[in-house]
Amino acid sequence: MKGEKGDKKRGDKLLDKLAYSIEFRKEVDRIRNELGVPSSGFSNMRKIYDWYSKHQSENIIKRTSQFLKQQALPQNEWWQQKVIEFIFTNGRFSFLPRTYPVGSFIEISNRELTSVDLRIFQGASQREIIEFIKKNWNIIKPPYRIGTGKIIQPERDQKVGQRIAEIFEKPRKEIGSKRIAKEILIKHRIEKEFGKSPDFEAIKMRAYRKRHFKR
Numbered sequence: 001m002k003g004e005k006g007d008k009k010r011g012d013k014l015l016d017k018l019a020y021s022i023e024f025r026k027e028v029d030r031i032r033n034e035l036g037v038p039s040s041g042f043s044n045m046r047k048i049y050d051w052y053s054k055h056q057s058e059n060i061i062k063r064t065s066q067f068l069k070q071q072a073l074p075q076n077e078w079w080q081q082k083v084i085e086f087i088f089t090n091g092r093f094s095f096l097p098r099t100y101p102v103g104s105f106i107e108i109s110n111r112e113l114t115s116v117d118l119r120i121f122q123g124a125s126q127r128e129i130i131e132f133i134k135k136n137w138n139i140i141k142p143p144y145r146i147g148t149g150k151i152i153q154p155e156r157d158q159k160v161g162q163r164i165a166e167i168f169e170k171p172r173k174e175i176g177s178k179r180i181a182k183e184i185l186i187k188h189r190i191e192k193e194f195g196k197s198p199d200f201e202a203i204k205m206r207a208y209r210k211r212h213f214k215r
Contacts, residue, residue, distance in 0.1 A: 007170055010123070011104020014084055019091065024071065029062050029065035031087055041090035048088055048095060076109070079104045101136040103128070108140060116140050160190060160198050 018024045032039060042048050064083045068075045080103075081096045089095070101108055105124035110117040118140065120129060133140060134180065167175060167186050176185040192199040 001170070011078060011082070014089075014104070016087070016091075019086065027067060027070065028087055031067060034063065034088075035060060037087060041086075041088050041092065041199065043089075043092070045095060051088075060087070074105060074123065076102065076107045076119060076121060078104050078107060101132070101139060103132060106132045108136065160194055162189060163193065 029039060031037075032041070042051065053092075061080070061084075064087070065075060066082050067083060068079055073079050076103060085091070085094050085096060103124075106115060106120045106129060107119050109119045154209065164186060168182075172182070175182055175189075185199060190196075
Protein backbone atom coordinates (compact mmCIF):
# COMPACT_ATOMS: atom_id res chain seq x y z
CA MET A 1 0.00 0.00 0.00
CA LYS A 2 1.31 3.42 -0.93
CA GLY A 3 0.94 4.91 2.57
CA GLU A 4 2.77 2.12 4.37
CA LYS A 5 5.50 1.98 1.72
CA GLY A 6 5.94 5.75 2.02
CA ASP A 7 6.14 5.43 5.79
CA LYS A 8 8.90 2.80 5.57
CA LYS A 9 10.71 4.70 2.82
CA ARG A 10 10.87 7.84 4.97
CA GLY A 11 12.10 5.72 7.87
CA ASP A 12 14.85 4.19 5.70
CA LYS A 13 15.89 7.61 4.45
CA LEU A 14 16.08 8.97 7.99
CA LEU A 15 18.14 5.97 9.10
CA ASP A 16 20.50 6.46 6.15
CA LYS A 17 21.01 10.11 7.12
CA LEU A 18 21.59 9.18 10.75
CA ALA A 19 24.19 6.63 9.68
CA TYR A 20 26.39 9.50 8.46
CA SER A 21 26.17 11.25 11.82
CA ILE A 22 29.37 11.13 13.86
CA GLU A 23 27.49 10.63 17.14
CA PHE A 24 25.37 7.86 15.61
CA ARG A 25 28.47 6.08 14.29
CA LYS A 26 30.33 6.45 17.59
CA GLU A 27 27.50 4.86 19.53
CA VAL A 28 27.10 2.03 17.00
CA ASP A 29 30.86 1.35 17.28
CA ARG A 30 30.55 1.37 21.07
CA ILE A 31 27.70 -1.16 20.96
CA ARG A 32 29.61 -3.41 18.54
CA ASN A 33 32.63 -3.34 20.82
CA GLU A 34 30.50 -4.18 23.88
CA LEU A 35 28.78 -7.09 22.13
CA GLY A 36 31.77 -8.53 20.31
CA VAL A 37 30.60 -7.58 16.82
CA PRO A 38 33.27 -6.63 14.19
CA SER A 39 33.70 -2.90 13.58
CA SER A 40 32.13 -3.20 10.10
CA GLY A 41 29.54 -5.82 11.06
CA PHE A 42 29.25 -9.42 9.87
CA SER A 43 29.47 -10.28 6.18
CA ASN A 44 27.15 -13.33 6.15
CA MET A 45 24.40 -15.11 8.05
CA ARG A 46 26.62 -17.96 9.27
CA LYS A 47 28.68 -15.53 11.34
CA ILE A 48 25.51 -13.96 12.73
CA TYR A 49 24.21 -17.41 13.72
CA ASP A 50 27.54 -18.11 15.41
CA TRP A 51 27.22 -14.87 17.39
CA TYR A 52 23.68 -15.69 18.52
CA SER A 53 24.78 -19.18 19.59
CA LYS A 54 27.28 -17.66 22.03
CA HIS A 55 25.41 -14.61 23.32
CA GLN A 56 22.10 -13.72 24.95
CA SER A 57 19.73 -12.05 22.46
CA GLU A 58 18.30 -10.02 25.37
CA ASN A 59 21.57 -8.09 25.50
CA ILE A 60 21.26 -6.69 21.97
CA ILE A 61 17.56 -5.91 22.49
CA LYS A 62 18.25 -4.06 25.74
CA ARG A 63 21.18 -2.17 24.25
CA THR A 64 19.34 -1.09 21.10
CA SER A 65 16.36 0.05 23.20
CA GLN A 66 18.74 2.34 25.10
CA PHE A 67 20.22 3.50 21.79
CA LEU A 68 16.82 4.42 20.31
CA LYS A 69 15.94 6.43 23.40
CA GLN A 70 19.30 8.19 23.31
CA GLN A 71 18.88 9.06 19.62
CA ALA A 72 15.27 10.27 20.19
CA LEU A 73 13.91 7.67 17.74
CA PRO A 74 10.60 5.73 17.98
CA GLN A 75 11.12 2.75 20.26
CA ASN A 76 9.11 0.33 18.14
CA GLU A 77 9.77 -3.00 16.43
CA TRP A 78 10.66 -1.50 13.03
CA TRP A 79 13.35 0.81 14.37
CA GLN A 80 14.77 -1.75 16.78
CA GLN A 81 15.09 -4.39 14.06
CA LYS A 82 16.59 -1.89 11.62
CA VAL A 83 19.20 -0.78 14.18
CA ILE A 84 20.03 -4.38 15.14
CA GLU A 85 20.48 -5.25 11.45
CA PHE A 86 22.65 -2.16 10.98
CA ILE A 87 24.85 -3.12 13.94
CA PHE A 88 25.24 -6.69 12.67
CA THR A 89 25.51 -6.10 8.90
CA ASN A 90 26.30 -2.39 8.50
CA GLY A 91 23.17 -2.14 6.32
CA ARG A 92 24.27 -4.78 3.82
CA PHE A 93 21.24 -7.08 4.24
CA SER A 94 18.18 -7.82 6.41
CA PHE A 95 17.77 -10.98 8.44
CA LEU A 96 15.12 -10.44 11.13
CA PRO A 97 11.49 -11.58 10.55
CA ARG A 98 8.54 -9.19 10.85
CA THR A 99 5.64 -10.72 12.82
CA TYR A 100 3.03 -7.93 12.81
CA PRO A 101 2.49 -5.40 10.03
CA VAL A 102 4.80 -2.54 10.93
CA GLY A 103 6.11 0.68 9.47
CA SER A 104 8.76 3.05 10.73
CA PHE A 105 6.20 5.23 12.51
CA ILE A 106 3.15 2.92 12.89
CA GLU A 107 2.77 -0.60 14.24
CA ILE A 108 0.32 -3.11 15.72
CA SER A 109 1.82 -3.68 19.15
CA ASN A 110 -0.68 -6.14 20.59
CA ARG A 111 -3.80 -8.00 19.44
CA GLU A 112 -6.31 -9.70 21.71
CA LEU A 113 -9.80 -11.10 21.19
CA THR A 114 -11.61 -7.85 21.85
CA SER A 115 -8.99 -5.14 21.35
CA VAL A 116 -6.02 -4.11 19.26
CA ASP A 117 -3.27 -1.68 20.24
CA LEU A 118 -2.08 0.54 17.41
CA ARG A 119 1.04 2.52 18.23
CA ILE A 120 1.55 5.74 16.25
CA PHE A 121 4.85 7.53 16.64
CA GLN A 122 5.81 11.13 15.97
CA GLY A 123 6.53 11.32 12.24
CA ALA A 124 3.50 9.41 10.95
CA SER A 125 1.26 11.41 8.63
CA GLN A 126 -2.54 11.25 8.71
CA ARG A 127 -2.59 9.70 5.23
CA GLU A 128 -0.13 6.98 6.25
CA ILE A 129 -2.17 6.12 9.33
CA ILE A 130 -5.37 5.78 7.28
CA GLU A 131 -3.63 3.70 4.58
CA PHE A 132 -2.02 1.46 7.21
CA ILE A 133 -5.41 0.76 8.81
CA LYS A 134 -7.05 0.09 5.42
CA LYS A 135 -4.31 -2.30 4.31
CA ASN A 136 -4.23 -4.25 7.57
CA TRP A 137 -7.91 -4.05 8.54
CA ASN A 138 -8.41 -7.83 8.53
CA ILE A 139 -5.73 -8.07 11.20
CA ILE A 140 -6.60 -4.90 13.09
CA LYS A 141 -10.35 -5.37 13.48
CA PRO A 142 -11.30 -7.20 16.70
CA PRO A 143 -14.20 -9.63 17.06
CA TYR A 144 -17.49 -8.02 18.14
CA ARG A 145 -19.18 -8.26 21.50
CA ILE A 146 -23.00 -8.34 21.32
CA GLY A 147 -25.78 -8.52 23.90
CA THR A 148 -24.71 -10.82 26.73
CA GLY A 149 -21.06 -10.35 25.91
CA LYS A 150 -20.62 -13.52 23.85
CA ILE A 151 -17.83 -13.02 21.31
CA ILE A 152 -19.16 -13.31 17.77
CA GLN A 153 -16.65 -13.95 15.02
CA PRO A 154 -17.33 -12.77 11.44
CA GLU A 155 -18.26 -15.43 8.88
CA ARG A 156 -14.97 -17.23 8.09
CA ASP A 157 -15.81 -18.02 4.45
CA GLN A 158 -15.16 -14.68 2.71
CA LYS A 159 -17.44 -15.47 -0.24
CA VAL A 160 -20.29 -16.39 2.09
CA GLY A 161 -19.64 -13.30 4.22
CA GLN A 162 -19.69 -11.09 1.13
CA ARG A 163 -22.92 -12.67 -0.08
CA ILE A 164 -24.57 -12.12 3.30
CA ALA A 165 -23.58 -8.45 3.13
CA GLU A 166 -24.99 -8.16 -0.42
CA ILE A 167 -28.33 -9.68 0.56
CA PHE A 168 -28.64 -7.34 3.54
CA GLU A 169 -28.39 -4.38 1.14
CA LYS A 170 -31.38 -5.56 -0.89
CA PRO A 171 -34.88 -4.10 -0.31
CA ARG A 172 -36.85 -6.09 2.26
CA LYS A 173 -39.42 -7.27 -0.28
CA GLU A 174 -36.69 -8.88 -2.42
CA ILE A 175 -35.40 -10.92 0.49
CA GLY A 176 -38.72 -12.53 1.38
CA SER A 177 -41.85 -12.45 3.51
CA LYS A 178 -41.89 -9.84 6.27
CA ARG A 179 -43.49 -12.44 8.51
CA ILE A 180 -40.20 -14.33 8.63
CA ALA A 181 -37.11 -12.86 10.28
CA LYS A 182 -34.63 -11.50 7.74
CA GLU A 183 -31.78 -13.47 9.34
CA ILE A 184 -33.63 -16.77 8.80
CA LEU A 185 -34.44 -15.92 5.19
CA ILE A 186 -30.82 -15.09 4.51
CA LYS A 187 -29.68 -18.31 6.17
CA HIS A 188 -31.99 -20.33 3.91
CA ARG A 189 -30.81 -18.47 0.80
CA ILE A 190 -27.14 -19.04 1.65
CA GLU A 191 -27.83 -22.73 2.21
CA LYS A 192 -29.50 -22.92 -1.21
CA GLU A 193 -26.76 -20.98 -3.04
CA PHE A 194 -23.70 -22.49 -1.37
CA GLY A 195 -24.98 -25.89 -0.30
CA LYS A 196 -23.91 -25.39 3.29
CA SER A 197 -25.24 -23.76 6.43
CA PRO A 198 -23.64 -20.39 7.25
CA ASP A 199 -22.68 -19.27 10.74
CA PHE A 200 -26.05 -18.00 12.01
CA GLU A 201 -24.34 -15.91 14.71
CA ALA A 202 -22.38 -14.12 11.97
CA ILE A 203 -25.65 -13.28 10.21
CA LYS A 204 -27.07 -11.87 13.43
CA MET A 205 -23.90 -9.83 13.90
CA ARG A 206 -24.35 -8.34 10.42
CA ALA A 207 -27.98 -7.48 11.27
CA TYR A 208 -26.89 -5.84 14.52
CA ARG A 209 -24.30 -3.69 12.76
CA LYS A 210 -26.80 -2.76 10.05
CA ARG A 211 -29.26 -1.49 12.65
CA HIS A 212 -26.85 0.33 14.94
CA PHE A 213 -23.92 1.54 12.88
CA LYS A 214 -23.50 3.49 9.69
CA ARG A 215 -21.24 1.87 7.15
